[in-house]
Amino acid sequence: MKLAGVLVCLLFWTVREGEARPPCNYPPAQWCSSPEIATACQVEHQCMEYQRKKDADPVMISLYYESLCGACRGFLVLQLFPTWLTLNDIMNVTLVPYGNALERNESGKWVFSCQHGEQECTGNMIECLQIYEPLLPWDNIENCVNGDLGNKLMHHNAELTRALNPPHEYVPWILVNGKHTEDLEDEAMNSLFNLICNTYSGVKPKACAKPKGLNSFPKCMI
Numbered sequence: 001m002k003l004a005g006v007l008v009c010l011l012f013w014t015v016r017e018g019e020a021r022p023p024c025n026y027p028p029a030q031w032c033s034s035p036e037i038a039t040a041c042q043v044e045h046q047c048m049e050y051q052r053k054k055d056a057d058p059v060m061i062s063l064y065y066e067s068l069c070g071a072c073r074g075f076l077v078l079q080l081f082p083t084w085l086t087l088n089d090i091m092n093v094t095l096v097p098y099g100n101a102l103e104r105n106e107s108g109k110w111v112f113s114c115q116h117g118e119q120e121c122t123g124n125m126i127e128c129l130q131i132y133e134p135l136l137p138w139d140n141i142e143n144c145v146n147g148d149l150g151n152k153l154m155h156h157n158a159e160l161t162r163a164l165n166p167p168h169e170y171v172p173w174i175l176v177n178g179k180h181t182e183d184l185e186d187e188a189m190n191s192l193f194n195l196i197c198n199t200y201s202g203v204k205p206k207a208c209a210k211p212k213g214l215n216s217f218p219k220c221m222i
């Protein structure tokens, strides 16, 4: 009996809530002009995204790394990728695979040697091609790894890595809005998610209300 009463009340309340929504008698140009209109026109979420984009620049994350360094893989898989899935609206990621590699000019062609051997150079090359030429089919990637394009792009990554100021001392070497400090690096390694949420100066996305902590891996020293 009591339950039926509750249900009736609930139903009544739901119907009233339905009626309570004012009609959307506004042209689209005005939909984000106030929270009430956004609610009436059922575009609250879209307006929040729009506002966020207008508000502030995304947080720039630059990752200097190498393909076979355990800490780099850990950071990519456990921090960067999951954080990017949730916060891609407020972050902008630059990946520079090269890390502690070295290069030398052998009669006009760059020859690379990598900290974790030949396999790592190949890994870096594949990742560097997938970043710069994401639509390249796999067969072409294989040809390209040994060709001029791969060679040029990897040399570009070598230059970007050498241009770091201060120079990198280990990988992964993380820049937040172009800046590297030990504190930023530690925060990024512990929870990139929290770091992005805390650094972003615009209206925070809802996901930022739940901080996330994660583990870290030993870094790869030069």
Ligand SMILES: *[C@@H]1O[C@H](CO)[C@@H](O)[C@H](O)[C@H]1NC(C)=O
Pocket (backbone or CB within 6 Å): 058, 092, 093
């Ligand atoms: C991300 O940063 C790069 C480099 O500064 C810039 O060219 C690009 O437009 C930015 N992308 C977004 C979505 O902000």
Ligand SMILES: *[C@@H]1O[C@H](CO)[C@@H](O)[C@H](O)[C@H]1NC(C)=O
Pocket (backbone or CB within 6 Å): 105, 106, 107, 108, 109
């Ligand atoms: C690389 O070596 C070739 C010839 O060995 C030379 O012509 C070229 O200028 C060198 N490039 C750089 C950037 O040092």
